[in-house]
Amino acid sequence: MSTTETHTQATEEAPKPQAHAIATALAGGARPARPSALSTSVTFGWRALLKIKHVPEQLFDVTLFPVMMTLIFTYLFGGAIAGSTQDYIAYLAPGILVQSVLFITMYTGATLREDIDKGVFDRFRSLPIWRPSALVGMLLGDAVRYTIAATVTGIVCWFVGWRPEGGIVGVLMGVLTLLIFAFGLTWLWTFLALLLRSQRAVMGVSMMILMPLVFGSNIFADPSTMPGWLQGWISVNPVAHLVDAVRAFMDGGSAAGEMVWVIGWSAALVAVFGTLTMWKYRDPR
Template identity: 70%
Template structure:
């Protein structure tokens, strides 16, 4: 009898476990928004363990704002007070777009550690890890935007567009920065080191940021440089952000910036997912 009880014990245990598992319904599979939000929260939690990641969204925007405002203010407009209304929206755009390139280096580090191999095997919406990472970075960009705006206000900037105008300008900037991040995400899947990604990103951003209307009116530039400024998507973005914040009429530049954003997501988002599915 003892032998029979011991033999039946594993069977009874298996039946008990099966009854527990089948007594409740299977949890509903999370949707794309839920999984993307979770990965976005993961990106923010990394700051808790590595607070140095906040350096680029705190010290860097302040340094850029003070440097360019006091460097060019007296030479271009005669005083910082007269120049700040023009430079503030532009330096806000420059600060945020510059720090977007850290997206690619961070992703490359995660890939090298093997964590994305695990993410690919999960039964979730496939782009969730990438979209979530970019959403987490959008929060960092928001912090940089608010900090830069606060520094400009302390210097003497008084935006005629008010709070709503500043909020609209920052919103448009965050949309463009999110879209631009897909370029660096794609680079992180084809380049082998974070240093290589930073190098290519910096080389790409330099003509986009400095060959624009961030610092001076393009009317003072030579003809060939004016032609570049006119087709530069950053110029459209700066013009739209400046119009929102300074309370002037918003032209087609805002729609052009949204169009550029959609095109970046469509092209580089597709290339990123193609490479993400087949990393070989």
């Protein structure tokens, strides 16, 4: 009898472990407690911040972009629209702050698409955690980036000559309003990241959606100087309502009416695109 046949026969005759013994061995230790939705969301938010630490180039869009946009539009249109940059920055600053942050939100979808292409989110879906925590945590981490962009823009506007009449409280309320709307809008980009097949497609479609919302608004000029059809669009444009609310807070006025619109639009974006995102996240086919 050959050595191979002897080994095969010995293997077949060896007693197989019983199912009860295996179960007992696996259940020998205490099972760790299931993490809460908050803890897992915060963990994924910290992951998003650590990515910035290891790839600091990601901060270029929240530092250099707001500076360039503020300086270009202030000195390009200030003299033509308001007669001087000093007068124009008082009107432009709240709007350019909104524009800077909203353009940055697009990168959330692009980053998510990159993670999907690398297979990272396939691993997240297999973890025994609250299912939306990977997405919610990513948005929480991006909220830090939006805050940095708003801070940089505000500092640049201050050096140009902006002095908000609402003071620090008005500025903080305006930034908080902007972050609420940005959180809702970001769910649109996450849905596009799950729906489209490439990072380039996500950026292209996002830009196509955001351009008419931002530039067809009251960020750069008073709508009363525009054609009637454009005024009609601005009256229903959610970005225009956002700019009115932020401007009212920073100018020391009342923003109660506009805040109803902002909160309503933000809730609608989360309800619609948050639901669609989770549906596509559960079934990526």
